[in-house]
Amino acid sequence: MKFSESLKQNKDFQVIYKNGKSYANRYLVMYVKKNILGKNRLGISVSKKVGNSVVRHHLTRLIRESYRLQEEHFQCGFDIIVIARVSAKEKDYHEIESALIHLGKLHEIYKTYQQS
Numbered sequence: 094m095k096f097s098e099s100l101k102q103n104k105d106f107q108v109i110y111k112n113g114k115s116y117a118n119r120y121l122v123m124y125v126k127k128n129i130l131g132k133n134r135l136g137i138s139v140s141k142k143v144g145n146s147v148v149r150h151h152l153t154r155l156i157r158e159s160y161r162l163q164e165e166h167f168q169c170g171f172d173i174i175v176i177a178r179v180s181a182k183e184k185d186y187h188e189i190e191s192a193l194i195h196l197g198k199l200h201e202i203y204k205t206y207q208q209s
């Protein structure tokens with residue numbers, strides 16, 4: 094990911110859950126909070142309710158790849174947490190990508206044009 098890094102610290106997740114804004118759709122929940130770094134930080138959370146570790150890791154990879162390929166469309170300077178819902182378990186890449194873009198547009202951090 095060119096413009097982003099991963100969120101891994103539990104305290105970072107807790108701050109974003111507490112102070113960030115969230116929107117949800119059928120497959121994903123997205124929390125967004127502005128940061129001062131000038132780049133995005135992406136955190137992905139998949140609960141044990143979704144499935145076993147194979148299923149959870151597969152879903153994590155789908156979400157990360159969806160974000161990576163759409164990364165240039167997301168505005169910079171945000172902490173983003175994406176949470177997979179149980180209904181996302183059986184979905185393919187295109188449905189997950191579409192859900193991610195939908196949430197980006199709801200948060201008004203996804204732009205469909207390139208800015209130079």
